Amino acid sequence: MTFRIMNEGKGMDIEMKKILCGLRYLIIIMISLLCLAPFGILLILALNTPRRNFYEGNMFVPDFYFQNFPDGWKQSQIGHAMLNSGLITAGAILLIVILGAMAGYAVARCKNKFNQTVYLIFLCCMMVPGIINTVPLYGLMIRLHAVNTLWGMTCVCATLAIPQAVFVFTGFIRALPMELEEAAVIDGCSQMQVFWKIILPLLKPSVSAVVILNGFGIWNNYAQAAFFLQDRAKHNVPQALSIYFQQFAGARWNIMAATAVIAIVPVVIVFLLFQKNLMRGLTDGALKG
Amino acid sequence: MKSRKIGLHQFMAVPAFALYAVFFIYPLLKGIGLCFTDWDGIKAAHFVGLRNFIDFFHDQRALSDIRTTVLFTLGSAPLLNIVGLVYALLMNSEFRGKSIARMCIYMPAIISPLIMGYIWYFLLQPGRGFLYHFFDGLGHPEWFGNWMGNYKSALLVIVLVNVWQYAGMTMVIYLAGLQGISRDLYEAARIDGARWVDGFLHVTLPLLGPSIRINVITNIIGSLSVFDIVMSLTGGGPGYQTETLSIYIMRMCYGSKTGYSVAVAIILFLIVLIPVAASSWLMRKKEED
Known part of the structure; x- marks a missing residue:
């Protein structure tokens, strides 16, 4: 109706x-x-005193007990995990955007056999879930000494997102008019310069789409982190939270909730900063093709 | 056109492809070899032929994991698309607070499924969770059962939580598609006396083709390889009943049955490939008609 x-x-x-x-x-x-x-509800929980049972009194009014936050922060070492997650996410996004845009440019503008084959392989591999190659990858990672390293996890996360990024960037670059590039070439730019000086700045909206579609997934990655980041010092946010929560077995919700709130805050802030561009990034060509 | 020298820009797809080849294609090919061995992750591997596959189909736990994974997908993939499309249709016009509403709906998708799992676990805890006390407050504690302790209801909860969390993502892609449809088409249909249903069936749905394809395929892949949300909501429990294939793969890999877990990964790949190839072929055919 x-x-x-x-x-x-x-x-x-x-x-x-x-x-x-x-x-x-x-x-x-x-x-x-x-x-x-x-x-x-998470916020209400995070503001209750340790002694309070959730259902005592009015459950919608918390005790406003802020001590949970410093306690959770210290005990869980979530700060360190957030730093790890941040470094992994930043590194992977940088790789995805630069390598993805370069490949997208080559595929969209140079239609030789190699580029077309690469594009086809990416399209097919988009259908392969990451978990499938994780186990054999584990063997490779051991030999590369990349297990329990941030750079190893960065490469793994970037790899999983690359096909989709190439797909998005290729569609976007194809929709751009050729005239700009032709004019730049006539003015004496090499094709490489055209890419760095003209194409890359124009990619902004699709970059924010790629960042939003992949960035949070990388920050929150658990499936691959469970394999490649087992060392306590290298834990990312989900790993650290899961280990930290397991020791309480659901007994101390106030401190668990406070830790979860701390872990959520940076994600929400980044989302609020980027969300305006998300729709534009998706509508402007990202989904065409 | 002046003749172009072979420039470096023709090879700009190489770095992306190199990264992908090392961290994805090589392990994938290697995995095909490993699945015929008894490799435990450390010692040398011995060729065992089809043994792993035979073991898989004789393992009750593995077969129940297939059933759970498929049932989860049958519930989650269609629901995600329907709910996402309904949200998008609701949101596809100008009204005050539109971007805020869109933000609220997308918000769950940026939070780690692990944290989400814990929040929902808290809500659904039997006897002391939030919903129990909510119903208790209404005077009907019997409305609340031990939903996580029973296979059917636990699976239903996992499906619904997954849909709740990711409907925003499907919505955004449908919204992008809807915004690409010209208003004039609806205007023309209305002048011809078409009802809303006709407009939806004959204008909206056909023109949404690319968005539907992206959503259906990514949702099938995502649902069949679901990992985090099940891990944190039930941990595969009660027993191993709600365990999915991805979790099984991880547990087998840890249990030093690495060769076997690669074989399971290949089976999962085939399970993903069939519906993805079928739906992609069907939808492409539909679009050509």
């Missing part, structure tokens, strides 16, 4: 339209609340 307003159907009087419009607002607000509710 509610969707019908989109069409502004014939013979629907204004009264009816208003009701439907209001109804749609109501539904959207309810969906948004449903999506945010668990965060609210």
